[in-house]
Amino acid sequence: MSHGVVPAEVARAARGGLAPVARWLHAVGITANAITVAGVALTIVGAALLVVGQPGAALAVLVVGALADTLDGAIARAAGGGTRFGAFLDSTADRLADAAIFSAAAALGASQGDPILFWAAMVALSASFLVSYVRAKAESLGAVATVGPAPREARLVIVLAGVAGWAILALPPLFVAAVAAVALLSTLTLIQRVVAVAAALQTKSDR
Amino acid sequence: MSHGVVPAEVARAARGGLAPVARWLHAVGITANAITVAGVALTIVGAALLVVGQPGAALAVLVVGALADTLDGAIARAAGGGTRFGAFLDSTADRLADAAIFSAAAALGASQGDPILFWAAMVALSASFLVSYVRAKAESLGAVATVGPAPREARLVIVLAGVAGWAILALPPLFVAAVAAVALLSTLTLIQRVVAVAAALQTKSDR
Numbered sequence: 574m575s576h577g578v579v580p581a582e583v584a585r586a587a588r589g590g591l592a593p594v595a596r597w598l599h600a601v602g603i604t605a606n607a608i609t610v611a612g613v614a615l616t617i618v619g620a621a622l623l624v625v626g627q628p629g630a631a632l633a634v635l636v637v638g639a640l641a642d643t644l645d646g647a648i649a650r651a652a653g654g655g656t657r658f659g660a661f662l663d664s665t666a667d668r669l670a671d672a673a674i675f676s677a678a679a680a681l682g683a684s685q686g687d688p689i690l691f692w693a694a695m696v697a698l699s700a701s702f703l704v705s706y707v708r709a710k711a712e713s714l715g716a717v718a719t720v721g722p723a724p725r726e727a728r729l730v731i732v733l734a735g736v737a738g739w740a741i742l743a744l745p746p747l748f749v750a751a752v753a754a755v756a757l758l759s760t761l762t763l764i765q766r767v768v769a770v771a772a773a774l775q776t777k778s779d780r
Numbered sequence: 781m782s783h784g785v786v787p788a789e790v791a792r793a794a795r796g797g798l799a800p801v802a803r804w805l806h807a808v809g810i811t812a813n814a815i816t817v818a819g820v821a822l823t824i825v826g827a828a829l830l831v832v833g834q835p836g837a838a839l840a841v842l843v844v845g846a847l848a849d850t851l852d853g854a855i856a857r858a859a860g861g862g863t864r865f866g867a868f869l870d871s872t873a874d875r876l877a878d879a880a881i882f883s884a885a886a887a888l889g890a891s892q893g894d895p896i897l898f899w900a901a902m903v904a905l906s907a908s909f910l911v912s913y914v915r916a917k918a919e920s921l922g923a924v925a926t927v928g929p930a931p932r933e934a935r936l937v938i939v940l941a942g943v944a945g946w947a948i949l950a951l952p953p954l955f956v957a958a959v960a961a962v963a964l965l966s967t968l969t970l971i972q973r974v975v976a977v978a979a980a981l982q983t984k985s986d987r
Contacts, residue, residue: 658978709913
């Protein structure tokens with residue numbers, strides 16, 4: 574699978590490093606679906622910490638949530654393969670996690686009277702959702718739409734980098750820039766996917 | 781198809797009344813996809829009118845946008861059936877229209893310092909998207925998830941009633957109540973759909 578701005582080698586290395594952890598969690602009886610739910614719960618807590626202006630604590634919680642999000646697939650593989658419900662739950666949890674993070678960014682923009690952060694967050698939320706929706710809808714109609722520079726892994730890495738810039742370098746504008754970058758890349762990805770689906774599906778003449 | 785809080789007879793009557801209009805538009809060469817794009821463009825304009833505090837103009841534009849949204853399907857039927865790309869475009873445009881309306885509500889909540897409107901709008905936006913996403917994702921995995929009281933027609937009717945309450949009765953709290961109602965009903969619908977998909981997909985044991 575394409576990871577957009579995240580190099581494939583980095584994604585592979587992260588998965589390789591997590592594999593022993595996943596095998597151990599599987600051995601002690603922790604299911605992939607439990608980790609999926611824990612991951613989205615942690616992300617919602619992290620988003621709430623952003624809203625109350627605690628970027629350091631938010632970063633720590635969000636990184637653990639993101640690792641859980643990668644672990645669930647690894648546990649499913651350690652268990653010999655995932656279930657269809659596991660795939661559905663994972664995808665739905667990812668959308669909920671995106672909603673929490675960008676809602677938090679919008680709330681920050683609103684409370685700080687920063688229209689750039691507010692609107693960047695609204696566009697990032699809507700376009701991120703649409704990128705995933707377009708893919709699922711295309712698949713339900715028998716087409717494929719996975720192109721574009723901003724699949725979920727890329728969006729997550731950019732946002733976490735922005736939170737790190739705010740928390741570690743004490744530069745809140747880096748968080749605003751990260752949200753704006755996700756808004757831009759997601760919109761481009763959305764357009765690419767709609768065009769790809771148009772090419773794949775428009776076999777009958779347009780009526 | 782279920783229309784939730786909109787009685788089936790009302791939905792049927794609306795479609796029946798629009799059929800001659802649809803046949804005429806088809807006869808003069810206007811395509812379903814053109815009406816889909818016009819409908820979402822009108823909805824975005826209507827949402828922008830809400831943000832700048834013009835509920836009367838917003839109501840007029842949003843109602844025309846909603847009619848266009850119903851007309852596209854009728855034109856496709858008048859043309860002898862829709863294309864798969866038409867179905868894809870229609871669904872994607874609906875999500876974009878929802879994003880515009882609830883982003884406008886969130887912006888109003890932010891600019892008026894009304895946390896209830898802001899958070900109701902964020903939940904309505906995210907839950908509406910998730911309701912549609914869960915259905916598309918379930919279909920891509922071979923399951924069906926169409927249950928619940930808040931499919932798109934119901935959400936649209938509730939929001940338009942709220943805008944009408946604000947514009948015609950000069951009662952802005954009716955708009956806040958409508959957005960809050962959509963947030964609540966969408967969240968309930970989301971939970972119902974996830975449960976329905978769990979029942980349909982969890983044939984293999986949970987690993």
